[in-house]
Amino acid sequence: MAETSGTDDSGSTADTGGVAERYGALAGAEGPSRGQAVLHPSRDRWFGVAATARADGFDQLLDLTAVDYLTYRADRSLPPGVQPERFEVVAGLMSHARRERLRMRVQVPADDATLPTLFDLWPGAESLEREVHDMFGIVFEGHPDPSRILMPEDWTGHPLRKDYDSGQIPVQFKAASNTR
Amino acid sequence: MSIADTVAAPEATDAPPVAGPAAGAERVSRREPSAVLRMSEFEAAEIGGDPDDPGDDELVLLNMGPSHPSTHGVLRLMLELSGETVLRSKPVIGYLHTGMEKTGENLTYLQGGTNVTRMDYASPLFNELAFSLATERLLGIDVPERATWIRMLMCELNRVSSHLLFMATNGMDLGAVSMMIYGWREREEVLRFFEKVTGLRMNHNYIRPGGVAADLPADWRSDVAGLIEMIEPRLVEYDTLLTGQPIWRERLQGVGIIDTAEAVALGATGPILRGTGMAWDLRRDEPYLCYDQVDFDVIVGTHGDCYDRYAIRLNEIRESLRIVTQIIDAMPSGDYRIQDKKVTPPPRARIDESMEALIHHFKIFTEGFKVPPGEAYAAVESPRGELGVYLVSDGTSVPYRVHVRAPSFVNLQTLPHLMQDGLIADGVAIISSVDPIMGEVDR
Structure with a gap:
């Protein structure tokens, strides 16, 4: 195992010093979570930190998702200097050579829910960012195909937002717009 | 609008040329021309509704699925075909989405x-x-x-x-x-x-x-x-x-x-x-x-x-x-x-x-x-x-x-690249x- 033991199922905290040294200053803030290495870049540095991680050997983007913290009541426990916002986009990176994982969490404000796309670093971001766009309404600037992916194209609203109540939205499939 | 209009129209990308994807993966990281048919369903339907143009019958847009025995459930593929050859394709998913x-x-x-x-x-x-x-x-x-x-x-x-x-x-x-x-x-x-x-x-x-x-x-x-x-x-x-x-x-x-x-x-x-x-x-x-x-x-x-x-x-x-x-x-x-x-x-x-x-x-x-x-x-x-x-x-x-x-969700992204020119x-x-x-x- 490399520096992070974030992959054992013991839940113990581990030494994430390697990642902190390499990215701590650059990313602005760093704080391990349950033994897993986590970076908190600001939104302006999101692409830059990702590009640095990419050049540093994190060759695969495994996961990209978002969380809507609108109704979160507990302490967000973000590192000092990170301003909590409604949305948080979370990306999981993997370095196969070092067998190391890195998680990047970025705060995205509700009134300007945009983020630069990571497609140019990892083309595998395409579907994952489409899903986040579909479910949370976060716009990925420069994305090659910014369409919905799971919901119908004419759907309104973003289901995984916390103010989107489940079970209270009538089924809204519309008639086909033309004949096929 | 016809399919031909959407083919191989290289877009100027304003993406910064920093640390691109792994060397050798250029094929999958291209925006256009790409193996992925980045076309919305409505666009596709619009093209499908157009009358046949005799001068433009080389490319066909075909929907495979969502109900097709070989698509393992409800996967729909929009295929852009030249004869029997797949040029570009796009998996259309979400038919089983239940939140x-x-x-x-x-x-x-x-x-x-x-x-x-x-x-x-x-x-x-x-x-x-x-x-x-x-x-x-x-x-x-x-x-x-x-x-x-x-x-x-x-x-x-x-x-x-x-x-x-x-x-x-x-x-x-x-x-x-x-x-x-x-x-x-x-x-x-x-x-x-x-x-x-x-x-x-x-x-x-x-x-x-x-x-x-x-x-x-x-x-x-x-x-x-x-x-x-x-x-x-x-x-x-x-x-x-x-x-x-x-x-x-x-x-x-x-x-x-x-x-x-x-x-x-x-x-x-x-x-x-x-x-x-x-x-x-x-x-x-x-x-x-x-x-x-x-x-x-x-x-x-x-x-x-x-x-x-x-x-x-x-x-x-x-x-x-x-x-x-x-x-x-x-x-x-x-x-x-x-x-x-x-x-x-x-x-x-x-x-x-x-x-x-x-x-x-x-x-x-x-x-x-x-x-x-x-x-x-x-x-x-x-x-x-x-x-x-x-x-x-x-x-x-x-x-x-x-x-x-x-x-499966992520792996599905490989599909257009695997199918291209096949x-x-x-x-x-x-x-x-x-x-x-x-x-x-x-x-």
């Missing part, structure tokens, strides 16, 4: 297993395992050794049943229809054992935070030994029926090729990545459970074609049986779930004797157990690749956010070799 991640936000951690197990319905135990590992990481608890080994046993058998299902459907898709029957036949025997242990053939909710739901039946060793004895010679029969057959090889070899750099860039994991020659298996490279205590090989291919992906899955069945054989000998005795009264219900007998036990039992099944605030990610090697669960807890007994990193008939072989489970793609 399971949203549902997960309304179920306790104990109920969560019943939700996630329905995602990848061909390998339900892996969903439960990833969910349980993530929950346990948030709780900061260690499960007893026996529970860990039971989880390994059940998951490896589940890998066998999942790959047997692949053998069946892959054979069916390619015209080896008898293989369909054989694959299902053997799989059913494995599911019979699951039913004996968990009570259900599928969607078990057996692996739970804190351990497993019930101990193995007394005669599990002879049952599992019987399974191994039955399946191993059948795999030799599959070799006779498929592996060495010239028609089978002709149909798969050299079809749907992807190289390592492309697979990594697209986020592909599992047999697709290993088919390119990259030995990456979380069981070996990030050992979870007790995989560092068993002996097995990571199967890799060389060409990254459909044949390699078939051969990998066939041999992974053998490796899983090898692991299961070792588990029969190594299974420790002890508890099958953690004896932490805040997480697991008390034994049935205690409820009659102790008021506290009754209260704990009642609390766990009505309110659920509380999980400390925070976030955690746990990943396992499912038959289709890295299956990850990202959980966010706000300190209550219901997760604030449940995200599942579904391997024939439609090969497309069927390629979809089959990607082995997407739509339940986890759409969630």
